[in-house]
Amino acid sequence: MPENDQAxxxxxxxxxxxxxxxxxxxxxxxxxxxxxxxxxxxxxxLKRDFLLCGNPDYPxxxxxxxxxxxxxxxxxxxxxxxxxxxxRNLDPAKLSTADMLRTSLMINASVxxxxxxxxxxxALVAGDTLMFVNGLxxxxxxxxxxxxxxxxEEPSSENNVRGPxxxxxxxxxxxxxxVRRRIRDPHLxxxxxxxxxxxxxxxxxxxxxxxxxxxxxxxxxxxxxxxxIDAILESGYIEELIEDAPLSPFNTVQSTERxxxxxxxxxxxxxxxxxxxxxxxxxVPTFFWQFIQAPDDYYNRYWVGxxxxxxxxxxxxxxxxxxxxxxxxxxFHHEMIPTQLALTIASGREVVPFxxxxxxxxxxxxxxxxREAGLRMPKPIGQAVSIVGSLIxxxxxxxxxxxxxxxxxxxxxxxxxxxxxxxYSSSLALRMFRFPILIASGTMGLxxxxxxxxxxxxxxxxxxxxxxxxxxxxxxxxPSDQRDTMLRAPMWMLNSRPGFAQDHxxxxxxxxxxxxxxxxxx
Amino acid sequence: MKxxxxxxxxxxxxxxxxxxxxxxxxxxxLARTVGQxxxxxxxxxxxxxxxMMYLTYLVIRRTPDKDYIQLGQxxxxxxxxxxxxxxxxxxxxxxxxxxxxxxxxxxxxxxxxDAPLWIFxxxxxxxxxxxxxxxxxxxxxxxxIGLLFMFALNVLITIGSMQxxxxxxxxxxxxSGAPKTAKASIHYLSDCAMATxxxxxxxxxxxxxxxxxxxxxxxxxxxSGMMIIIWAILEGAVLSSEVTxxxxxxxxxxxxxxxxxxxxxxxxxxMIALYSLPALFEVMFCIYGTSVCMSRIFxxxxxxxxxxxxxxxxxxxxxxxxxxxxxxxxxxxxYWPFIxxxxxxxxxxxxxxxxxxxGYKLQKKSA
Numbered sequence: 001m002p003e004n005d006q007a008x009x010x011x012x013x014x015x016x017x018x019x020x021x022x023x024x025x026x027x028x029x030x031x032x033x034x035x036x037x038x039x040x041x042x043x044x045x046l047k048r049d050f051l052l053c054g055n056p057d058y059p060x061x062x063x064x065x066x067x068x069x070x071x072x073x074x075x076x077x078x079x080x081x082x083x084x085x086x087x088r089n090l091d092p093a094k095l096s097t098a099d100m101l102r103t104s105l106m107i108n109a110s111v112x113x114x115x116x117x118x119x120x121x122x123a124l125v126a127g128d129t130l131m132f133v134n135g136l137x138x139x140x141x142x143x144x145x146x147x148x149x150x151x152x153e154e155p156s157s158e159n160n161v162r163g164p165x166x167x168x169x170x171x172x173x174x175x176x177x178x179v180r181r182r183i184r185d186p187h188l189x190x191x192x193x194x195x196x197x198x199x200x201x202x203x204x205x206x207x208x209x210x211x212x213x214x215x216x217x218x219x220x221x222x223x224x225x226x227x228x229i230d231a232i233l234e235s236g237y238i239e240e241l242i243e244d245a246p247l248s249p250f251n252t253v254q255s256t257e258r259x260x261x262x263x264x265x266x267x268x269x270x271x272x273x274x275x276x277x278x279x280x281x282x283x284v285p286t287f288f289w290q291f292i293q294a295p296d297d298y299y300n301r302y303w304v305g306x307x308x309x310x311x312x313x314x315x316x317x318x319x320x321x322x323x324x325x326x327x328x329x330x331x332f333h334h335e336m337i338p339t340q341l342a343l344t345i346a347s348g349r350e351v352v353p354f355x356x357x358x359x360x361x362x363x364x365x366x367x368x369x370x371r372e373a374g375l376r377m378p379k380p381i382g383q384a385v386s387i388v389g390s391l392i393x394x395x396x397x398x399x400x401x402x403x404x405x406x407x408x409x410x411x412x413x414x415x416x417x418x419x420x421x422x423x424y425s426s427s428l429a430l431r432m433f434r435f436p437i438l439i440a441s442g443t444m445g446l447x448x449x450x451x452x453x454x455x456x457x458x459x460x461x462x463x464x465x466x467x468x469x470x471x472x473x474x475x476x477x478x479p480s481d482q483r484d485t486m487l488r489a490p491m492w493m494l495n496s497r498p499g500f501a502q503d504h505x506x507x508x509x510x511x512x513x514x515x516x517x518x519x520x521x522x
Numbered sequence: 523m524k525x526x527x528x529x530x531x532x533x534x535x536x537x538x539x540x541x542x543x544x545x546x547x548x549x550x551x552l553a554r555t556v557g558q559x560x561x562x563x564x565x566x567x568x569x570x571x572x573x574m575m576y577l578t579y580l581v582i583r584r585t586p587d588k589d590y591i592q593l594g595q596x597x598x599x600x601x602x603x604x605x606x607x608x609x610x611x612x613x614x615x616x617x618x619x620x621x622x623x624x625x626x627x628x629x630x631x632x633x634x635x636d637a638p639l640w641i642f643x644x645x646x647x648x649x650x651x652x653x654x655x656x657x658x659x660x661x662x663x664x665x666x667i668g669l670l671f672m673f674a675l676n677v678l679i680t681i682g683s684m685q686x687x688x689x690x691x692x693x694x695x696x697x698s699g700a701p702k703t704a705k706a707s708i709h710y711l712s713d714c715a716m717a718t719x720x721x722x723x724x725x726x727x728x729x730x731x732x733x734x735x736x737x738x739x740x741x742x743x744x745x746s747g748m749m750i751i752i753w754a755i756l757e758g759a760v761l762s763s764e765v766t767x768x769x770x771x772x773x774x775x776x777x778x779x780x781x782x783x784x785x786x787x788x789x790x791x792x793m794i795a796l797y798s799l800p801a802l803f804e805v806m807f808c809i810y811g812t813s814v815c816m817s818r819i820f821x822x823x824x825x826x827x828x829x830x831x832x833x834x835x836x837x838x839x840x841x842x843x844x845x846x847x848x849x850x851x852x853x854x855x856x857y858w859p860f861i862x863x864x865x866x867x868x869x870x871x872x873x874x875x876x877x878x879x880x881g882y883k884l885q886k887k888s889a
Contacts, residue, residue: 329791333633336791444641446633446791450798451645454664455652461663462656475663476528 020118028059028134034117035063035130044068050078052133053085060133063120068127070146073108077129077142080107098138110143122200152178155257155279157424162299167257172202172276178259179206183266187211190274193224201232204274206262211269213500219466220271220284235280238273242284245463249429252465254286260295269501271466285466285500289474289485291426292316297488305488313486315420318413319430323360324441324449326410330356332445344406351401357442359403363411364438366393368431371415468500525727529738531662532728534669535807536575536717536742537749541672542801544713544746545753545773546624551855553757553766555706556698558691560763561754563703567710568747571718574711574867575743578718579736581873582725585884586732590722590873591818596884597876604819606869611815613719613865615839618808620712620858622646622840623850625801628794632774643841647833650805654813654829658727661806668803671796676752678793682780683760691762692755710750712859714743715866720807722869723814770851808836 019034039045044066052058060081064074085105098113114120120130120139127145152174155167168175176190187209195203203224207217223242232238239253240246256262257279262272265283273282292312297305329337330345337345352359370389374382390412397403414434421427433456440448463470473481478499483489492511496504527535544564552560585593590610595603626642653661696703721739725731728738757766757776766772777790812832813825822828844850877884 333791336788338785338787444634444637444645446794446798447629447637447642447645450795450802451649454799454802455649457667458649458653458656458660458664461667462660469663471663475666477530477666 020116020121022117023115024117024120024132024137024139026135026137028061028132031117031132031139032061035121035124038117038121039063039124048074048078050082052081054082055086058134060131063124063130063132064144065124065127068125068147069129069144073142073144073146074129077106077108077131077144080105081131098133098136098140101133101136102140106140106142108142108144112141112143113138114141115139122194125200126202149174158256158258158261158295158422160294160296160299163295164258164260166259168259168262168279168281170277170279172204172274175259175274175279175281176204176206179263179266179272182259182263183208188266191217191221193221195224195227195229195238196232197228197230199231199233202276203232203238206266206272206274208266208269211267211497211501211503212271213269213502216271216285216466220273224273232275234278235273235275235282238275239282244465244467248459248463249432250288250460250463250470251291251423251426251429252286252463252470254283254290254423255280255425256283257281258295264295264298267506268498269503285464285468286470287465287468287472288460288470291423292421293488294422298491302488302490309486309488312420312422315417316430319417319421319427320433321437321453322414322417323364323410323434324437326407327356327360327438328441328445328449331442345404348404348406352404352407353401354403355442356407357439359407360411360438360442361435363403363407364414364434367411367415473499525657525659526729527659527662527724527727528729529734531659531666532721532724532738533742533745534665535662535720535724535803536739537672537746538665538668538800538803539716539720539807540713540743540746541749542797542804543620543624543716544710544750546628546771546797546801547620547854548709548713549754549757550766550769550772551709552706552754553763553772554855555709556703557767558693558758558763559696559698559703560706560766561692561751561758562696563706564710564747564751564754566704567707567714568743568751570707570711571714571743571747572740574714574718574870575721575739576736577867577870577874578721579725579731579739581722581870581877583732583736584877587726589724589726590869591815592726593873593877597873597880606873607815607818609865609869610719610722611812611819613715613862614808614811614815615835616858616861617716617719618805618836618840619843619850619853621801621804621808622844623854625798625805626840626844627771627847627850628774628797628801631771632778633791633794639841639844643837643844646802646805647809647837649802650809651829651833653803653806654809655826658724658810661803661810664799664806665803668799671799672749675793675796676749678789678796679756679777679780680752682782682789683756683776685781686760686779687756688759691759708859708863709855712862712866714746715862716804717743717746718866718870720811723811770847809833812836 016038019038022034025031046064046066048062050060050062052060062074062077084107102111102113114123115138120141123141124130127147129142129144131140131142149171150169152166152169154165158167166178168178180188180190185208189207189209191205193203193205194200205217205220205224220242224238227238227241229237229241235255239255243252245252254265262281262283266272271284273284275281293309294312297309330349334342349356354362366389370386373389374386376382377385394408398405398408418427418431421430437449437452437456440452442448444451460471461469461475469476472478473485480496481498483493490512492513495507495509495511497506549560549564552563556563581590582588582593585596588596591603591607594606622643625646626639630637630639630642653664698706725739731738753773753776757772760779761772761776765775769775774790777793778788780789781787782789809829809832810825812835813828816828816832817823817825820828843853
């Protein structure tokens with residue numbers, strides 16, 4: 001607890017710790033005092049006292065948080081405690097343990113007992129209802145979590161044309177259910193964990209037991225278990241704390257809002273990390289090429305999937321290199337441009353007062369500015385800003401002679417290409433990489449371009465994601481994984497899982513559709 | 523965990539370390555020496571290189587987990603291992619001269635004539651340092667990518683040169699005679715020397731090197747020969763040996779000459795961009811070789827602390843060599859082969875001899 005809190009409450013840390021560690025007492029008043037002292041005078045903390053089976057010798061109390069607990073569940077609990085017991089003439093003296101109470105009286109689906117105040121408090125703040133009854137040495141926990149949450153919607157950052165429309169929400173159990181619904185395999189495991197000293201955020205680690213590489217789940221748990229932080233408000237917190245290359249601009253942990261993507265990752269032998277209160281789940285290990293692949297690749301026919309995958313690879317290269325190549329050619333190596341094209345570029349640049357590098361930097365920064373402004377503003381205004389920025393300002397800048405029309409085209413194509421990359425977070429990283437290559441190309445020509453590009457390549461080759469090389473399966477080269485890297489092979493050829501998975505066989509062999517053979521065999 | 527590189531990576535490393543210099547400057551030297559027989563000199567050099575690589579392998583055959591420096595320690599103790607390290611260190615320092623000549627003159631003379639020389643030296647050393655810092659595994663991986671680039675470059679040059687290809691330019695064969703061609707082949711053999719000296723440090727980390735019976739290194743030299751001889755034949759047949767001999771960087775003349783249709787009249791920049799990777803790999807390995815040797819001499823476990831001091835030494839020597847074109851060419855043609863070959867052939871021979879004489883020591887230590 002921070003020092004200012006201590007001062008305000010007038011309760012040292014030791015006292016709080018002592019209260020939390022205190023076992024549940026048979027005297028109801030002791031437990032009430034402990035919970036009240038720990039929780040303080042919170043307006044949303046509701047207490048409801050009752051008489052067990054209507055017997056005044058057995059008073060009890062329910063604690064729950066308004067807004068976090070479902071009031072109808074609390075009503076059911078009260079009905080069971082007060083009415084059912086007396087209707088069935090149950091003797092409260094015979095319900096001498098919390099466990100008997102749980103098994104004989106409570107009708108809720110999930111009811112547990114607990115022994116210390118700390119256990120009760122952590123469940124209470126998660127939305128459960130606590131129950132204490134005078135004379136019982138244990139408390140009872142009733143699962144009553146229920147709050148207003150967003151419905152399942154299509155994720156706005158990962159659109160697709162063909163495929164499921166559902167996306168993850170901010171509720172962890174809805175998210176795990178969305179994946180479980182897709183994979184009805186008893187080997188699908190979802191292990192719980194809590195991270196965040198103050199937020200006590202629920203984390204779920206999902207994997208398919210006999211597919212995941214031995215040791216990977218332990219490594220994930222080890223890294224997650226090593227996190228010492230007071231709050232987890234989004235998966236980004238965890239992502240940065242478990243990465244293999246924390247200083248690298250490359251994303252070595254994949255994030256998604258799509259349950260089908262998460263399910264597909266699990267079926268490839270990877271581990272999915274769900275975090276409560278965010279619709280973004282994390283997937284490890286991650287490979288660079290996955291950021292360029294989209295779910296549509298698998299839902300459309302393989303010709304279409306492969307073609308658009310190639311288009312995206314081209315978009316990736318254009319997004320990374322086009323401005324640098326343009327600046328390098330126009331600044332240093334104009335003899336390499338075909339004559340007609342060179343004349344067109346030169347005529348456009350005739351009135352521009354800036355060097356090409358500066359012109360490119362201004363345009364790129366202006367583009368990023370418009371993108372960021374469009375993103376932050378309310379949706380209708382954001383669209384207007386984008387249109388005004390791209391059309392009107394661009395046109396005005398060309399007419400004023402501040403930038404050449406060719407530069408506008410280059411920056412526009414680069415921007416569009418960066419939007420073609422399905423992973424939003426990796427397209428942001430790509431946009432950042434553009435600048436060092438651009439500056440190096442604009443100051444040192446081919447030397448700068450080649451050096452920066454190879455330095456970047458060396459860095460990408462050096463990094464790993466949970467022990468797996470980041471550029472796998474191209475480097476190191478895995479021939480069997482090539483069927484789903486640059487191209488998407490037909491489904492009947494995708495009969496093996498990626499090399500790092502434990503069970504390689506994805507489907508039986510010889511599944512290519514074919515007419516029956518003449519002898520009648522299939 | 524001990525680093526290991528695959529056989530493919532090792533072969534790719536051999537190709538990378540030889541390719542840039544062999545197509546860039548060696549062909550011009552060969553053309554000046556034996557005219558249109560330069561492809562024959564390259565072929566002969568490849569065969570000699572295969573023998574030299576096998577000799578290098580023979581040294582570590584029975585101790586596949588030890589490089590030359592570690593083997594020297596086992597044979598004659600610390601002073602001898604330091605001596606071996608010093609010899610290899612000196613080799614890579616000197617080798618940096620031809621490497622810089624290849625890299626800098628290609629980029630400066632044809633693309634950035636106004637840029638100061640130091641920019642080329644410093645930039646290449648920075649990239650080399652990054653690669654060296656990441657270690658041998660990353661260098662192996664980038665070598666595989668470099669191999670793809672080399673294939674692409676060979677395809678581009680072949681397509682672009684086929685229109686002017688005239689086989690008659692290669693005739694008559696053996697005009698210079700066998701002895702002269704064999705003598706000229708030492709220029710190509712000095713390129714192979716870089717590969718064999720690389721193998722002295724890298725072979726122990728190659729996966730299952732003892733089961734390969736030296737064939738990985740041999741495949742590497744053969745692969746390099748195949749990739750490079752294409753240039754020798756194209757330069758002879760397209761440019762003719764007379765024209766080739768007029769250029770320090772004959773491959774650039776061939777690249778400038780190449781064109782695809784009317785629209786793509788010049789695309790040598792694409793080729794040089796592809797060529798930069800093997801050239802930078804050479805720089806990278808010179809840094810790696812020198813830093814490893816230095817760390818062994820000073821008894822430091824990791825080579826990383828030695829990268830910057832080695833870069834300074836390499837940079838100073840490289841800059842001094844390339845500052846004067848005449849000095850660079852003189853060094854390349856008259857000094858480099860006569861420094862490289864005695865080391866690359868002599869060191870394995872000495873080590874084999876010592877193994878024969880002191881083999882009992884190794885058996886005792888392994889027992």
